[in-house]
Amino acid sequence: MPELPEVEIVRLSLSKNIIGKKINKVLIRNRNLRFKLKFSFEKHLKNKFVINIYRFSKYLIIELNDKSFCIIHLGMSGTIHILKKNKKNIYTNTSFYHSPGLPKKHNHVEISFNDLTLVYNDPRRFGFFQIVKNKENLTNRFKNYGPEPFDKNFNLDYMANYFKDKKKDIKSFLLDQKFVSGIGNIYANEILYLSRINPKIPVKKLKKTQFKLLIKNSKKVLLNAIKKGGSTIRDFKNTLGDTGNFQKEFKVYGRQKLNCLRSNCTGVITKIVQSNRSTFLCKLCQK
CATH class of the missing domain: 1.10.8.50 (Helicase, Ruva Protein; domain 3)
Known part of the structure; x- marks a missing residue:
């Protein structure tokens, strides 16, 4: 699953390509994502301008010119690809996980601008799109989340x-x-x-x-x-x-049975399971 840094890379990629541009067309090939896409989704996005793109936690937040927002969560396997007109489009992925080029299958959502099209690909379909109509509703949407590590309130x-x-x-x-x-x-x-x-x-x-x-x-x-x-x-x-x-x-992730990288440690990285997740640690220097 993409984590905060990967989603931030997607935000930066999208910001460079679609801010200030008008959405000309929205094509839904499969509405059955984690939350079924409403039939009003295309109508809400069409002819809107992208004002800005934010990220909170692992969520992308696209601000539109009517002061509404489109939230995108990539789930376990979601990727957003940019297809530019009159280009070969060898590398289309906006981030660095999964396929660098656009796969042939599981392309569920297409959002078209004058010069490019965004394609949402998601084999597992755990990702989702959600329209939030105003800033107050956006704040309420994330009210149960803790601060980000970069937030001054994380102290x-x-x-x-x-x-x-x-x-x-x-x-x-x-x-x-x-x-x-x-x-x-x-x-x-x-x-x-x-x-x-x-x-x-x-x-x-x-x-x-x-x-x-x-x-x-x-x-x-x-x-x-x-x-x-x-x-x-x-x-x-x-x-x-x-x-x-x-x-x-990586100092520890995925390094089971390899030597600890600390210069003054003779430990070996161990892999254990916590809450069905892989955990990697050096038992000598992690007390």
Whole structure:
């Protein structure tokens, strides 16, 4: 599943290509996504101008000129492709995960502008589109989500108060969107390794110094991933011909049975399962 950095890369790709442009046509080939697309969807988007594109957590938010918004969630396997007119379109993917070119199957939604068409591809169909009619409704849509790691409200006081008397382990909290928005399994592993914190430790046992490390390293890991183009596990190019390289910098994710990369550690990376998710850690330096 694309996590915050990957969705941010999609936002940047879309921002460079469709802001200020008019939507000429919307074609739905399959309405049966996670939430069935309403028959009013095409009519609402047609002839609207894209004013801006935002991201919250793992959601893309397209602002339209009538002050409404189109929310897009990519689910487990969703990708957005840009097909430019009069181009070969070898690399169409707006991000760095799944196919770099447009697949032949599972192209469910097409949004056309004068010079290009956006195609939403999703084999598993866990993604969705949702129209939100105004900013108040948009705020309410995300009211139960925690702050993003970049938010000033994701601070020491917030973390200390949230964790008070809680028994759950720290990794589960990092994946809980009610606590912090946008962190997924890959980056939770990397954040905990960088912070030298055992993923299984109950949050009530964490110290204030460890809170500070979690806040600092959440920002550090995600910003670095965005800078490197997200994590694909595989290498290939996006619409700009760039490659996503953050997976080459994984310190712990996917490195089971390999030596710990800390210069002063002789540990070996172990893989365990927490809540049906793969967790990677060095038991020597993550206490």
